[in-house]
Amino acid sequence: MKDDAITTENTELPKTEATVKLDNPLLRGANTITEIIVRKPQSGALRGTRLQALMDMDVDSMMIVLPRVTTPSLTKTEIMLMEPADLLQLSIELVSFLLPKSVTLDSPQN
Numbered sequence: 885m886k887d888d889a890i891t892t893e894n895t896e897l898p899k900t901e902a903t904v905k906l907d908n909p910l911l912r913g914a915n916t917i918t919e920i921i922v923r924k925p926q927s928g929a930l931r932g933t934r935l936q937a938l939m940d941m942d943v944d945s946m947m948i949v950l951p952r953v954t955t956p957s958l959t960k961t962e963i964m965l966m967e968p969a970d971l972l973q974l975s976i977e978l979v980s981f982l983l984p985k986s987v988t989l990d991s992p993q994n
Contacts, residue, residue, distance in 0.1 A: 898985070900924045902977040908967040912956070921955040922974055924981040929953050938982060941975040950974055 901923045910917040929952040930938065937945040947963045954974070963971065 898924075902980070904970070904973045904977055906967075906970045906973075908970060910958075910962055910966065912962070917956060920958065920974060922950075922977040922981075923953045923955065925949060925953045925978070935982065939979060941972070941979060943971070946971065946975050946978070949978065953978065 901921050904920050904922060906918055906920065929949060933945040933948050938949065947960050950963055951958050951960060958966075
């Protein structure tokens with residue numbers, strides 16, 4: 885996973901993406917996907933879901949939002965076939981982007 889923030893001359897920029905290494909790579913045709921980048925969602929990427937459901941890491945809500953904020957863009961079918969541990973890792977990264985700055989600034993850094 886990437887650092888929580890990028891530091892440039894006494895100014896910390898909030899992270900806008902995180903890389904998740906999959907425990908169980910996905911096969912897409914002849915390609916093997918071993919890493920997924922999760923981008924910080926804009927409000928439009930959250931349409932069709934409830935924020936509380938996302939914060940609860942509801943699987944159906946994750947299947948709606950993750951294809952909109954991942955590179956390579958995951959399909960709903962790929963998410964349905966994904967190992968639960970990998971889905972959990974992706975969900976944690978997505979939820980971390982939804983937290984307000986006051987919560988993330990108070991949390992210990994890795």
